[in-house]
Amino acid sequence: MTLDKTKKGQTVIIKRIPDEHTRIQAIRFGLSEGSVVTCREILPAGPVIVVKNKREIAIGRNLARAISVEPY
């Protein structure tokens, strides 16, 4: 499943982030493969907002669609 398919309030573990550049940026940001995040909000056709350790991060819909996750 991909990040954009999660439900509001669902906690997931990030399995794969494609594209090296995005992956590196995400690692610095604190999101890496293996990170556990909770979906706080999915804007209609817009970004997905996830919470990780109380930090809110907005992820563009196209990027969210490319990130593979599994229920945690």
Next chain:
Amino acid sequence: MERARIPAGGKKIVLAGNPNVGKSVFFNILTGSYVDVSNYPGTTLEMACGRYRGDVVIDTPGVYGISSYNEEEKITRDIVLSADIVINIVDAANLERDLFLTLQLMDMGVPAVVALNMVDEAIQRGFKINVSLLEKFLGVPVVPTVAVRNIGMNELKRKIYFARPGNIEPLLLKEVKKVSPPADRREALLILEGDAELSERYCLQPGKEREKIYRSRREMANRIVAQTVRETGKRENFAARLGRWMIIPVTGFPILLIALWLIYELIGVLLAGHIVQFTENVMKQAYEPAVRSLLGGIVPPGSVFDTVLAGRYGLLTATATYLIGLLLPLVLGIFLALSILEDTGYLPRIATLTDRVLAGMGLNGQAVIPFILGFGCVTMACISTRLLSSDRERRIAIFLLALGIPCSAQMAVNVAVIASMGFTYMLLFFLFLFTVLLGAGVVLGRLLPGGTTPLLIELPPLRLPIPQNIIKKASLKSYYFIKEALPLFAGGMLFMSLLDAAGLLQGLRSLLVPVTVGWLHLPAEIADIFIMGLIRKEFGAAAILSLNMSHLQNFVALITLTLTVPCIASTMVVFKERGVSEGLVIWIIVFSLAFFIGGVVARILEVFDMPGSLRAPVLAVLIIVALAGLVFAAGKLQGKNAG
């Protein structure tokens, strides 16, 4: 770096940290002067240097890590590489994120002190941090601070000179030592991490293990946080709820509208109306005559020099009035508003809210900032496109700014003229403008190669801004802007006054007759307004009304005027930001498009030349249909980019 002169025996103290951790407040306290504090990633492009005792303090742009991914990182990298001491400022409430950079600095082996800033906020949010344990993990002094309230600063000042290189993982150190020839551990580490620029400097192959090193550093950061931070009870406060309302479309767009209306009241009504009137009067009635009479004794009136210096577009008269009387108060107001948006943490939320709309135009939500700025001053907005992450996005944004965003001066003309025509025309006008903008964006998003940089942005907690910080920051930014824009304005005005002195401006009017009369169906005198518009937009309103044209002609004139590149200064900035050849292409396309669309509108309006009460509604329906088609196309584009 021209200001970074280091006194003999002095040390280079560098402030480094993630965006929005309060670096600039530290700079202010240490050096006694003020720079930028920013709540939005990537807005501190200028760096500042100051003195602390016998040493030099240098502020750096906020980054999440050190490498060469973008301009900010390169600047930060080079400053850190040359630092004697680094004060690493971390947000105590965001330790997990910030520790990545901290650990990278430790791995680089640069003598460092860590300022654990905003501990009050961390406590408020339910985090308790074991400082001495953190010190042990990192191997450098850690000082808890609340910089904005001057808490912990004396302790930090004391600890600066106890800075030392931090702990590095033995395995990584072994790898670092293998890199030769550079003896410096900082450079060796970055080369090992695959920094292409540095590797080239030493004629070495960049390392291929970047991801592995980053990943283990990330794991280390997470482990340290797990052991040093204890979470206590949590509850959602009002700020968190408000923050959420700001990004959900149902509540977010109304909140955005209210915010924009407040900004309009501040800039459009208070500043552009009352204050500019006052400052312009001062310049025109006191300053300009004084200059003229002074100049009269030196330069013969009517000579070329007189025209250039004190004529209609004179460097010493019109340019100075324009810059100080009109632009300065306006720019100050815009930066005040922007600083409030930044420091409260609202800006990234606007970007999140509008990401979806902008994605259709090949941009991501962050491009909303130049667009909002553009309604104040397009020249300034063009400069701010530097914060966009790719060249493609900067190109699209500048084109759209030049084409369809009316600056406050243009807006004043539009409102003044349309107000005489009724509300339906007003609605029609903005609907039409929005359609053109969206259409151009969708076409550019499709035509230009490459994809949209995805949005990945942090939503910092909402904070109440501190008034002194806002004021100081806005004045500093205005100063930088005026400094940058001054030669561009002066150059543009000089060009116009040379044309004027050579009598070429009059010739242009007859030259433009085929376009103005033949294509746009407007009186020939309209050419003067277009030419004048390049310098002073506000002259336009009175001039258009004095031509006594029909509603239809007024509408066509306004549309065309709005779609052209707003003024000579913005033209110069487009050239400066995009290079002369691309700038010229953009300028020509925008002008051709403006006149083309103006003529098409004139013809459509003439076809629908039915009783005035019916024309506007029929057109509105047509435009809405066009809009729906565009939204559909934008949706398809978004789908294409995803695939």
